[in-house]
Amino acid sequence: xxxxxxxxxxxxxxxFFKELENFAGSALQPRKRLIGITIELYQNIRRHASNSEHxxxxxxxxxxxxxxxxxxxVSAGDVSYLRKKIKYMNRLDRVELKxxxxxxxxxxxxxxKSGIGLGLYRIAIQSASGLLPVFRQINKNLFTFSLHITxxxxx
Amino acid sequence: MNALLLKGTSTTPSxxxxxxxxxxxxxxxxxxxxxxEVYLPVMQWLNAYAREPRSTTLFVFKLEYFNTASxxxxxDTISALSFIRNTKxxxxxxxxxxxxxxxxxxxxxLVNIPFEFKTY
Numbered sequence: 001x002x003x004x005x006x007x008x009x010x011x012x013x014x015x016f017f018k019e020l021e022n023f024a025g026s027a028l029q030p031r032k033r034l035i036g037i038t039i040e041l042y043q044n045i046r047r048h049a050s051n052s053e054h055x056x057x058x059x060x061x062x063x064x065x066x067x068x069x070x071x072x073x074v075s076a077g078d079v080s081y082l083r084k085k086i087k088y089m090n091r092l093d094r095v096e097l098k099x100x101x102x103x104x105x106x107x108x109x110x111x112x113k114s115g116i117g118l119g120l121y122r123i124a125i126q127s128a129s130g131l132l133p134v135f136r137q138i139n140k141n142l143f144t145f146s147l148h149i150t151x152x153x154x155x
Numbered sequence: 156m157n158a159l160l161l162k163g164t165s166t167t168p169s170x171x172x173x174x175x176x177x178x179x180x181x182x183x184x185x186x187x188x189x190x191x192e193v194y195l196p197v198m199q200w201l202n203a204y205a206r207e208p209r210s211t212t213l214f215v216f217k218l219e220y221f222n223t224a225s226x227x228x229x230x231d232t233i234s235a236l237s238f239i240r241n242t243k244x245x246x247x248x249x250x251x252x253x254x255x256x257x258x259x260x261x262x263x264x265l266v267n268i269p270f271e272f273k274t275y
Contacts, residue, residue, distance in 0.1 A: 012186055014165045028251040032220070036254070039186050039222050046188070098261075106265050108227045118223035126254065 003127045006042060006057040017088050023061065032124045033151055040119040041147070048072060053121040059067050065128075066151040079135055082145060089120065090130040097110065098123045128152040157202045167193050168218065172200050177209055177243040181232070182217035182247075194228040195232075201235045208239045217247040217275065218255065230262060237268045250274045 004023045020038060022111040024031035039058065042114065045055045059066055074082065090098065101121040108118070124131055132148035156174050163169035163183035167190075171180045187193055214236055221229060236242045246259035256272060263270040 012166050018163065028249060029253065032252060033254065036220055036222075039220065041226065043188050043222065044185075098257075102264060103262055105226055105230060105261070108230075118226055122223050 002061045004059045004061070006038060006059070008042065008052070008057060009046060012039060012042065016062060018020075023059065024066070025061075027064065030064065030151060031067065034068070037068055037123050037126060037149060037151065040123055041068065041149075044119055045072045048074065054138070054142075064152065068149045068151065069144045069146060070149075071144055073138065074135075074143050076137075076143060079143050079145070082133065083135070085120070086131050086133045089124050092124075094125060097121055101125060102150050109151055123149055126151065156200075156203060159196055161193075161196070172197065172204070174209060175202055177258070179212060180215040180217065182219075184219050185221040185229065186274050187222075187266060188224060190225040191230045194232055197232055198235060201232070201239070205235070205239045205259070208220060208242075210241060212239055215245045215247065216259070221258070223257055230265060232239075233262050233266050233268065234263040237266055243269045243271060245273055247273050247275050249266075 002023070004019070006016075006020075017035065020035050021031060024034045038057065041057055045052075045057060052073075054071060056071040059068050079125070089097065089100075101118060104117055104121065120131070127149045129150045134146040134148070136144045136146075138144060158173035158175070159170060160173070161167070161170040163234060166187040168181050168183040168185045170193075171178050173179075176272060181197070185193070216229075216233075233244060236244065244259075244263075245251060245260075247257075248255035248259065
């Protein structure tokens with residue numbers, strides 16, 4: 001089992017791609033999924049972090065399977081919304097997730113923080129086993145939000 | 156009209172829009188956090204080109220990665236092509252990259268323009 005921790009201070013550079021490609025191995029589809037998902041999570045952390053000191057993004061490789069864990073801080077007021085949204089998404093199968101993704105894309109307007117809400121759907125479509133969220137309270141106003149994603153070859 | 160030539164970076168695609176040579180291509184990575192800035196000149200160029208297009212326009216998308224922030228601007232770009240007569244999208248994906256193929260199919264579902272899917 002090997003681990004890779006993504007440097008959240010560097011931006012998405014050539015070395016970001018090279019290091020992830022080396023870590024992911026030669027199989028095209030899992031490598032591209034891993035990198036695509038890591039980019040989404042990376043940008044999600046930078047876009048939405050309430051406090052970057054709690055942010056982390058790391059990947060565990062076990063044979064041909066990958067687990068990606070993104071840790072971010074979110075305000076207490078967002079926790080209920082995120083729980084409900086992920087619970088809803090985890091009830092959908094791949095076809096239903098793709099349908100929702102298409103629906104959001106076709107009617108998308110950008111949110112205040114620049115996303116259009118597609119990122120979690122794309123991640124869920126490519127994940128082998130749904131999205132596993134873990135919330136931990138830091139203080140009255142802040143939680144850490146850890147999102148665990150498992151990737152195999154073809155989902 | 157003047158060609159629009161933008162060199163790709165680690166997060167932005169290479170863009171070649173050259174009406175004289177008949178080359179229309181967006182390729183590489185489109186993973187910038189704010190892709191609208193990248194695609195604004197593309198939209199402006201296409202709006203101008205639509206007034207006097209070539210008899211046929213084959214528009215190539217050959218993307219290695221694109222993030223979901225780019226999805227909307229890509230859709231806007233492809234939608235703009237539907238106003239150019241006799242235009243077809245050539246959507247390239249690597250042979251084993253089913254996700255990129257599906258992404259092209261999703262755009263195809265949402266616009267009224269012919270697509271041809273090709274591998275590289």
